[in-house]
Amino acid sequence: MVRVLIIDDERHCCDSLAWQLKQYCPEIEVMAVCDGAEKGLHQIHQLQPQLIFLDVEMPGMTGFEMLKCLTEINFDIIFTTAFDQYAIRAIKFGALDYLLKPIDKDDLCAAVAKLPDRVQHNQLKQLSALFSHIKKSNDLSFQKIALPTLHGYELIPINNIIFCESSSNYTDIRLNNGQHMLISRTLKDIEELLDMQPFFRVHNSYLVNLQYAMRYVKGEGGYLVLNNDITIPVSRSKKEELLKFITHLSA
Numbered sequence: 001m002v003r004v005l006i007i008d009d010e011r012h013c014c015d016s017l018a019w020q021l022k023q024y025c026p027e028i029e030v031m032a033v034c035d036g037a038e039k040g041l042h043q044i045h046q047l048q049p050q051l052i053f054l055d056v057e058m059p060g061m062t063g064f065e066m067l068k069c070l071t072e073i074n075f076d077i078i079f080t081t082a083f084d085q086y087a088i089r090a091i092k093f094g095a096l097d098y099l100l101k102p103i104d105k106d107d108l109c110a111a112v113a114k115l116p117d118r119v120q121h122n123q124l125k126q127l128s129a130l131f132s133h134i135k136k137s138n139d140l141s142f143q144k145i146a147l148p149t150l151h152g153y154e155l156i157p158i159n160n161i162i163f164c165e166s167s168s169n170y171t172d173i174r175l176n177n178g179q180h181m182l183i184s185r186t187l188k189d190i191e192e193l194l195d196m197q198p199f200f201r202v203h204n205s206y207l208v209n210l211q212y213a214m215r216y217v218k219g220e221g222g223y224l225v226l227n228n229d230i231t232i233p234v235s236r237s238k239k240e241e242l243l244k245f246i247t248h249l250s251a
Contacts (some may be wrong), residue, residue: 001029002115005047005074007040007063008033008055008080015102017053017080023054024105025112028048051115053099053142056081064130073127078111078145096126145193147173147183154181163232164190164207171236176212176227200245203235216246 008014021028031047032068034040079098091098146153165172166187173181189227198210211228221236
């Protein structure tokens with residue numbers, strides 16, 4: 001049995017989640033339900049759960065703030081949240097799991113089914129990426145993203161990414177030190193994570209950090225010339241939007 005703690009200030013959400021876990025996830029034992037972060041901190045120390053379902057948006061102390069109060073995190077985390085683009089982006093930056101409220105039974109079962117693989121994995125790097133994203137300024141040099149590799153996760157400064165190239169269901173990430181990283185995420189997934197200036201999807205196969213763009217060469221769609229004379233094609237459908245984006249960046 002997996003020892004579980006539910007932390008959520010909305011009682012009906014707690015009751016619904018506890019009921020679903022009992023009905024559909026027999027390997028789960030709900031040890032306690034906490035209606036706030038402070039009670040959650042106390043119960044984490046008392047009960048030593050293996051997994052917590054943690055609401056992000058709670059009054060007084062958010063789920064993210066609660067985690068930062070802990071000196072040790074030796075349990076797995078599945079965040080629960082209503083649709084909050086900022087919170088979801090932060091969670092994705094850390095490559096952590098989340099469930100959207102109201103929680104769907106199939107999504108819940110899928111998240112629990114992945115637990116045996118996750119509990120063996122150290123989450124410190126992932127949480128570090130999440131916290132880095134939360135406290136980031138607009139300066140990209142202070143932001144990092146957690147990228148999955150064969151051996152775990154690599155924390156990569158966003159500012160070090162030159163461009164990302166689609167490779168079927170994988171993405172080849174080119175870094176400014178000449179290294180490549182092939183990760184098991186689609187380019188669309190990466191685009192959602194890097195949905196910020198100065199990243200721009202110039203082509204179905206390319207997402208570019210325009211900080212590394214040296215010039216744009218006109219043509220049917222044209223192409224960008226990046227550092228080290230790397231050329232990236234620009235699709236015809238993206239040409240006008242790219243030129244507006246470049247103009248905005250330089251304003």
